[in-house]
Amino acid sequence: MFFRTETIHLRRGGQQLSIGCEAEDATTIVVDADDVELAPTHWVYRSFRHHSAKTHAAGCANCRDGAGKKGGGGTVSGEWLPFYRLEDAMVAAETLAPERHSICNMCIGEYRKLGSGR
Numbered sequence: 001m002f003f004r005t006e007t008i009h010l011r012r013g014g015q016q017l018s019i020g021c022e023a024e025d026a027t028t029i030v031v032d033a034d035d036v037e038l039a040p041t042h043w044v045y046r047s048f049r050h051h052s053a054k055t056h057a058a059g060c061a062n063c064r065d066g067a068g069k070k071g072g073g074g075t076v077s078g079e080w081l082p083f084y085r086l087e088d089a090m091v092a093a094e095t096l097a098p099e100r101h102s103i104c105n106m107c108i109g110e111y112r113k114l115g116s117g118r
């Protein structure tokens with residue numbers, strides 16, 4: 001089906017994004033998240049071997065959209081988990097590895113701590 005639309009609203013987990021530009025005859029269509037493949041913005045690498053979890057941005061050289069440094073995705077020693085918000089990824093990393101979670105210094109190190117005002 002072809003939609004003549006310039007604005008698409010995506011809803012996922014209470015988050016709403018608008019994609020596209022406004023045009024004079026723009027129609028707003030709300031697309032269910034199940035119908036849309038969104039690229040994850042953040043990934044958590046969970047290491048089985050080290051019982052640790054590290055949060056990365058999707059574009060990070062260590063992450064490469066979940067393919068990993070060597071490409072090809074997960075390994076026997078760990079797995080990549082996709083997330084759509086930094087906050088979600090960090091909460092998941094903390095849940096998976098309460099003692100050993102961190103964020104990658106290469107890509108999002110400047111965020112330091114969730115909710116930190118400093």
Ligand SMILES: [Zn+2]
Pocket residue numbers: 055056057060061062063104105106107108
């Ligand atoms: Zn990274």
